[in-house]
Amino acid sequence: METLSGHLLVATPAIDDGPFWRSVVFVLDHDDDGALGVIVNRPLDSDVDDVLPQWADLLDAPVCFFDGGPVAEDVVLAVALVEDTSVAAQLPTWRSVAGRVGLIDLTGPPPEPGQVSGLRVFAGYAGWGPGQLETEIDHEAWVVVAARDADLVSPQPANLWHDVLRRQEGDLRFWATLPDDPTAN
Template identity: 30%
Template sequence: MKNLLPEKGKLLVAEPSILNDNSFNRAIILLAEYTSNSTVGFILNKPLEYTVNDLVPDVDCNFHVYEGGPVEQDNLYFVHRIPELLDGSLEVANGIFWGGNFKQLKKLLNEGLLIESDIRFFLGYTGWSKNQLEDEIKENSWFVSENDFDNIFTLNEENLWKDKLLQKGGNYKLWANAPKNFNLN
């Protein structure tokens, strides 16, 4: 598997070298924005104990919420595949969109017009300043992968990191089966 450059719509996969980082241990991040000045992404495989209704009481919706990253964890973000229903949606790539009119979204959720496989919610986001992500890639904190999933909204987050390491092959196959907590070994 060749080394890819980061770009909007690609995935960042945490290298085994950052297993001791609580925020990014085994993280798979969807890059929602990638410019010369900044990068924004959302962690796809870290579900929280919250639902949307827990965080926004006037929304009657029990969809799961995920940890998006360590930045602005008091804000709720979302990616979806329903841009025709949400004004202001920004295309990430391949039918995946970020954000949009929250008032319209609340109405859709309260009327039960969306299903969980249409949208994913995140508390916070992951962000990098100019050149920061590139430096972290050079330091072997991340590798870039194609987003080759059929639907990121229905992923089994339990094996997501392991599957990406197995797909990369080589020495990554050894790390794919490493225990989550080395102290239990």
């Protein structure tokens, strides 16, 4: 399987509860050793300004932490979009993921204004061991779709599951109309 880094994993109705129910995961890293990503549609009630005030001005609304996933919830990851990839070379704390998307080390200095065009901070992450994600995809728990930069900084992240499905072609787009509880239909 090709690397899924830079793609979205969209939870299918096969995941009917738990932390991945109706989640949209941006894959940060995927290789033979496993996969790592962050859930991009789960804002938390914790304001970044309260914990990392020097970073708050760089964040896109909502200016809060996001629940990145059930693994290491005490670990904080910052995912950013650079204005262009040549700017990334000027950021000593930058690690490229795909295109304009990368990780920024929050222990270093914040980027200068204009160096990043979007930033989100995640508490925890989603992780899979070798072959685990591929098995889940084979069992139709996830659909792999192309990510758009705007997905990472959506001003309405709670709608992202519906929005990403709605823009797909074919039958996949109809999942966006699935009610929260299909048995209550």
